[in-house]
Amino acid sequence: MATLTMSRPPFGGFSFENCKRNATLEGETSKLGFSLPAARKTGTTICGVVFKDGVVLGADTRATEGMVVADKNCSKIHYISPNIYCCGAGTAADTEMTTQIISSNLELHSLSTGRLPRVATANRMLKQMLFRYQGYIGAALVLGGVDCNGPHLYSIYPHGSTDKLPYVTMGSGSLAAMAVFEDRYKPNMEEEEAKRLVRDAIAAGIFNDLGSGSNIDLCVITKGNVDYIRPHDEANKKGVRTGDYKYKRGTTAVLTKAISPLDLEVVEESVQTMDTS
Amino acid sequence: MNSRGLRSQLKDSVPVAGLCPQGAYGVQDSLRSGFTSVKNELLPSHPLELSEKNLQLNQDKMNFSTLRNIQGLHAPLKLQMEYRAARQIQRLPFLRSSNLALDTLRGSDESIGFEDILNDPAQSEVMGEPHMMVEYKLGLL
Numbered sequence: 001m002a003t004l005t006m007s008r009p010p011f012g013g014f015s016f017e018n019c020k021r022n023a024t025l026e027g028e029t030s031k032l033g034f035s036l037p038a039a040r041k042t043g044t045t046i047c048g049v050v051f052k053d054g055v056v057l058g059a060d061t062r063a064t065e066g067m068v069v070a071d072k073n074c075s076k077i078h079y080i081s082p083n084i085y086c087c088g089a090g091t092a093a094d095t096e097m098t099t100q101i102i103s104s105n106l107e108l109h110s111l112s113t114g115r116l117p118r119v120a121t122a123n124r125m126l127k128q129m130l131f132r133y134q135g136y137i138g139a140a141l142v143l144g145g146v147d148c149n150g151p152h153l154y155s156i157y158p159h160g161s162t163d164k165l166p167y168v169t170m171g172s173g174s175l176a177a178m179a180v181f182e183d184r185y186k187p188n189m190e191e192e193e194a195k196r197l198v199r200d201a202i203a204a205g206i207f208n209d210l211g212s213g214s215n216i217d218l219c220v221i222t223k224g225n226v227d228y229i230r231p232h233d234e235a236n237k238k239g240v241r242t243g244d245y246k247y248k249r250g251t252t253a254v255l256t257k258a259i260s261p262l263d264l265e266v267v268e269e270s271v272q273t274m275d276t277s
Numbered sequence: 278m279n280s281r282g283l284r285s286q287l288k289d290s291v292p293v294a295g296l297c298p299q300g301a302y303g304v305q306d307s308l309r310s311g312f313t314s315v316k317n318e319l320l321p322s323h324p325l326e327l328s329e330k331n332l333q334l335n336q337d338k339m340n341f342s343t344l345r346n347i348q349g350l351h352a353p354l355k356l357q358m359e360y361r362a363a364r365q366i367q368r369l370p371f372l373r374s375s376n377l378a379l380d381t382l383r384g385s386d387e388s389i390g391f392e393d394i395l396n397d398p399a400q401s402e403v404m405g406e407p408h409m410m411v412e413y414k415l416g417l418l
Contacts (some may be wrong), residue, residue: 013392014329019322097394104389112387129390132332136325 038066039091043211045173046076046087047201048144048153049185050166051194054222055144055151058198059087060173060206061231062213069213075230077219081106081117082226084145085219089171090158091138098139102126119145119152123162131160140170146223173205173212180204191220199233206235356382370410373398 026036046059063071078086078099084106088095102125110117123143130137141156155168167185169177180201189197195218202216215231321327328335341353363378380386 011392012394012396012398013390014325015396016321016323016326016329019326023322101389101391101394108387108389132328134325134328 039093040065040070043173043209044076044089044171045169045177045202045205045209045212046089046142046171047169047174047177047181047198047205048087048142048155048167049181049189049194049198050144050151050153051189051191053151053191054146054220055153056191056194056198057085057087057142057144057219057221058202058232059217060202060212061215061217062211063092064211072214073231075217077217077228077230079103080122080143080145081110083116083147083221084119084122084143085221085226085228086122086144087142087170089140089142094137094139095141098126098129098137099141102129116147118147118149119143119154123154123156123164126156127160127162130156130158135159142168142170144221146221151221169201169205171205171212173202173209176204176208177201191222195220195232203233203235369407370414371405371407 029036040063043062043064044060046057048055048057057077059076061071061073061076062069063074074092076087076089076095078088078096080086080099080103086099086102088099102122105125106117106122109121122145126141126143130139135158138158139156140158143154143156145152152164153166153168154162154164155170156162166187167181169175169181178201181197184197184200198218199216202212205212206214206216214236216233216235218227218229218232220227220229341357344353344356359382360379363376363382366374366378367376368374377386
């Protein structure tokens with residue numbers, strides 16, 4: 001730092017000081033053939049569906065870091081408020097932090113109004129924040145909840161556009177999940193039917209997309225009640241070892257046995273106290 | 278009466294449209310802002326840098342113009358007077374002030390954003406040099 005003093009007080013928020021340095025570093029390392037470490041993403045399948053009494057949200061549980069699975073059982077359904085939950089796809093840290101900030105803001109807002117928060121409020125807060133950062137915060141979200149106006153489901157894209165729909169899917173496995181939805185969705189389903197539909201949609205994403213895998217988490221939100229089922233279905237169980245390479249006792253036959261006892265006398269006994277103070 | 282000297286007011290009052298250097302006459306103030314390079318000044322290091330720097334200013338402009346259209350000229354004038362008064366409640370320049378009145382007026386005491394979590398000025402590792410900061414504020418430097 002070539003400065004002697006700072007004349008302006010520091011302010012918080014994102015600091016862009018290192019951007020030029022990072023761009024140069026990236027240029028240099030790519031010339032040498034290396035690549036900078038990738039952010040942890042949740043190449044994902046997330047989806048939601050509105051049924052008769054509420055909303056069912058579903059997500060897989062794999063988090064990837066480039067071509068490696070970073071977390072086999074991560075939780076992608078985030079708490080926003082007692083009646084609103086949000087699934088997140090995209091950069092894992094971005095979805096985590098964004099949903100936490102919006103959850104705090106919604107709590108402050110609901111304390112200020114004295115009412116249960118509405119899904120539309122959460123939606124507007126999220127879209128305004130994501131638009132402010134012009135898509136550099138890579139968070140694609142499925143927001144669902146039940147409030148005084150009934151069940152609502154929104155999908156929110158990283159640049160800040162939102163859609164209010166009866167069924168939505170996001171993430172790398174969204175096309176597979178959407179295919180299942182388009183085939184079997186009916187308005188005003190029962191809870192069991194809706195849970196089966198979401199489970200099948202996430203399973204389609206898990207089995208047909210490399211970025212999604214492991215288990216299926218479900219979250220059923222109805223008026224006054226939330227059922228966070230984790231895991232709802234262990235679609236990919238790790239196998240149990242069937243064989244063992246250790247030899248059993250008796251594999252080698254015993255021909256003779258000779259026992260000779262060792263006579264040991266006590267020659268000297270001394271006690272050394274430990275300082276345990 | 279504004280407690281800042283006239284010279285320091287002139288230096289900081291130009292709304293930041295681009296990344297032009299902050300010294301007097303637009304020349305880089307090497308003592309305070311370090312060495313320069315033409316590329317640093319012409320291009321922002323990140324597309325969001327400019328918009329984030331001007332965010333508060335732009336939001337206020339938008340809100341005030343909406344308020345003027347809805348409620349007439351008096352409403353934004355009165356509010357701006359209150360903002361100006363609240364902005365004067367500060368500790369000495371090198372100490373951190375809580376800006377409580379300004380936060381309450383803006384409504385930012387009821388919301389949490391990235392500026393409260395990342396790069397918290399309370400955890401800053403550097404401190405401004407007291408003498409130079411006070412002289413800058415009084416416009417003597």
